Amino acid sequence: MPNPNILDAALTRLDEAARHVQIDSDVLEKLKYPRETMKVRLLIRMDDGSRKSFLAWRCRYDDTRGPTKGGIRFHPASTAEEVETLAFWMTVKCAVTNLPYGGGKGAVQVDPKSLSKAELERLSRAYVQAFAGIIGPDRDIPAPDVYTNAMIMGWMADEYASIQGEAAPAVITGKPIALGGSVGREDATARGGFYLTCHLTERLGLPPEGLRVAVQGFGNAGQHVARLFRSIGAKIVAVSDSGGAVHAASGLDLDALLAAKAAGRSVVQADHGGKAIPPEELIAVDCDVVAPSAMEDMIHDGNAASVRARVVLELANGPITPEGDRILADKGVVVLPDILANAGGVTVSYFEWVQNRQGFYWTLDEVQSRLKTIIETEGDAVWAIAEDKGVTLRTAAYIHALGRLAAAIEAHGTQQFFAS
Ligand SMILES: NC(=O)C1=CN([C@@H]2O[C@H](COP(=O)(O)OP(=O)(O)OC[C@H]3O[C@@H](n4cnc5c(N)ncnc54)[C@H](O)[C@@H]3O)[C@@H](O)[C@H]2O)C=CC1
Numbered sequence: 001m002p003n004p005n006i007l008d009a010a011l012t013r014l015d016e017a018a019r020h021v022q023i024d025s026d027v028l029e030k031l032k033y034p035r036e037t038m039k040v041r042l043l044i045r046m047d048d049g050s051r052k053s054f055l056a057w058r059c060r061y062d063d064t065r066g067p068t069k070g071g072i073r074f075h076p077a078s079t080a081e082e083v084e085t086l087a088f089w090m091t092v093k094c095a096v097t098n099l100p101y102g103g104g105k106g107a108v109q110v111d112p113k114s115l116s117k118a119e120l121e122r123l124s125r126a127y128v129q130a131f132a133g134i135i136g137p138d139r140d141i142p143a144p145d146v147y148t149n150a151m152i153m154g155w156m157a158d159e160y161a162s163i164q165g166e167a168a169p170a171v172i173t174g175k176p177i178a179l180g181g182s183v184g185r186e187d188a189t190a191r192g193g194f195y196l197t198c199h200l201t202e203r204l205g206l207p208p209e210g211l212r213v214a215v216q217g218f219g220n221a222g223q224h225v226a227r228l229f230r231s232i233g234a235k236i237v238a239v240s241d242s243g244g245a246v247h248a249a250s251g252l253d254l255d256a257l258l259a260a261k262a263a264g265r266s267v268v269q270a271d272h273g274g275k276a277i278p279p280e281e282l283i284a285v286d287c288d289v290v291a292p293s294a295m296e297d298m299i300h301d302g303n304a305a306s307v308r309a310r311v312v313l314e315l316a317n318g319p320i321t322p323e324g325d326r327i328l329a330d331k332g333v334v335v336l337p338d339i340l341a342n343a344g345g346v347t348v349s350y351f352e353w354v355q356n357r358q359g360f361y362w363t364l365d366e367v368q369s370r371l372k373t374i375i376e377t378e379g380d381a382v383w384a385i386a387e388d389k390g391v392t393l394r395t396a397a398y399i400h401a402l403g404r405l406a407a408a409i410e411a412h413g414t415q416q417f418f419a420s
C-alpha cells in the first residue's frame with residue numbers, strides 16, 4: 001500500500017518552494033486540500049455469473065486554472081490518499097507547463113491482470129456510469145495512467161457518449177486514434193522526458209554520446225523512453241517490471257524485451273542478453289541516467305545513497321521521497337522532477353482535447369514539435385529559477401508553478417474561495 005502520509009510528504013515540496021518566493025498564505029491554504037474526492041463501490045458481473053465490487057475514486061484537486069485533468073489508475077494497492085496526491089501533482093504539473101487545466105486523478109482498487117477482457121470492459125464502463133456527473137469536457141477530463149490504456153479510454157469515451165446521448169470525445173484523452181485520439185499521445189510521456197534530457201544534456205554534464213540508461217518499470221513510459229534513448233545511440237543497461245529486473249553493462253537486447261512485453265511476458269522471461277538482478281538493485285546500477293517509470297516512493301532514505309547515475313529522470317509520479325531527494329542532492333545527483341519530466345503525457349492530452357473541440361486533427365510533426373517547444377521552454381524557465389535561487393530543479397519547478405497558481409487564485413478574487 002502507498003504511504004498513508006503521501007499527501008503530507010508531497011505538500012512539503014510546496015512549503016519548500018514557498019520559502020523562496022513571496023506567496024500569500026491564502027494561496028497555500030487553498031492548495032493544501034483537495035476540492036472534492038468522490039468514492040464509490042463499483043459492482044460488476046463477472047464472467048462466471050457472480051458479482052464483485054471494487055472501490056473507486058475520482059478526485060478534483062484544484063480547478064483554479066481550468067477543468068481538472070488527470071489519469072485513471074487500475075491498481076490493487078490504490079488508496080484515496082494516493083489518488084489525492086496524484087491529483088495534487090497534476091495541479092502543479094499543469095501549472096508548470098502552463099496548460100489551461102487544474103489537477104484531477106482517479107483510480108480503481110483492482111488487479112486488472114486478474115480480470116478477463118470482458119470484465120475489464122464492464123469495470124471501465126461502470127467507472128464512467130458512477131462518475132458521469134463529475135467528469136465532462138469542461139469539468140474533469142480523465143486519461144490513462146498505470147494499468148490503463150487507449151483501449152480502456154475508448155470504452156470509457158463510448159460509455160460517456162451513450163449516457164449523454166451524443167458524441168463527446170473531449171471528455172477523455174489517450175483514446176484510440178479511431179475514436180478521436182491524437183497521434184503522438186502513445187509515447188508522449190516518455191518523449192517529453194527524452195526531449196528535456198536531450199535539451200539539457202550539456203548543462204547536466206551528461207556525455208553527448210554513449211549514454212547508459214537504466215529504466216525502472218517497463219510499461220508505457222518505460223518502454224518508450226528506452227526506445228527513444230536507443231534512437232540516439234544510448235545503451236539500455238538495465239530494466240525492470242513487476243516481475244523482476246535484468247542488467248547488462250554492455251547493453252540489453254531491447255527488441256527482445258519489447259517483444260516479450262508485447263507477448264504479455266515479464267522482462268525476466270525475455271531473451272534479453274543480460275542477467276537477472278534483484279529488482280531493488282536497479283536504481284543502483286552503474287549508468288548515466290536512471291528513469292524511475294513505475295510507482296511512488298521507489299527511491300527513499302534507505303536506498304538513495306546507492307544511486308550511481310548522474311541524472312534521475314522521473315517519468316513516474318512521485319518516485320523519490322523528500323528524504324531521498326535530500327540524499328541525492330547531497331551526492332550531486334540531478335533530479336529532473338516529475339511535474340516537468342513526465343508532463344509530455346498531459347501536454348499531448350491537452351493537444352488531443354483541443355483537436356477534439358475544434359474537430360480538426362494535427363500531423364505527428366505538429367504534435368511533436370509543439371510538445372518539444374513547451375518542454376524546452378518550461379525546462380529553460382525552471383533551470384533559470386534553480387540557478388537564480390540556488391535551489392534544486394524540483395523546488396524551482398514548484399516555484400514556477402506556484403507563481404502561475406497564485407496569479408490565477410488571486411485573479412478569481414479571494415471571496416470565491418475564502419468566506420469572510
Ligand atoms: N501513462 C501516462 O500517460 C503517464 C504516466 N505517468 C506515470 O508513469 C508511471 C508509469 O505509468 P505507465 O507507464 O503509464 O504505466 P504502465 O501500466 O504502462 O506500466 C507500469 C509498469 O511498471 C511496472 N511496475 C509496477 N510495479 C513495479 C515495481 N514495484 N517495480 C518495477 N516495476 C513495476 C509494471 O510491471 C509496468 O511495466 C506512473 O507513475 C504513472 O503515474 C506519468 C505521466 C503520464
Ligand SMILES: O=C(O)CCC(=O)C(=O)O
Pocket residue numbers: 069070071072090093141142143144145173174317342343345346347349350
Ligand atoms: O494525460 C493526462 O491527462 C494525464 C496523465 C497523467 O495522469 C499524469 O500526467 O500523471
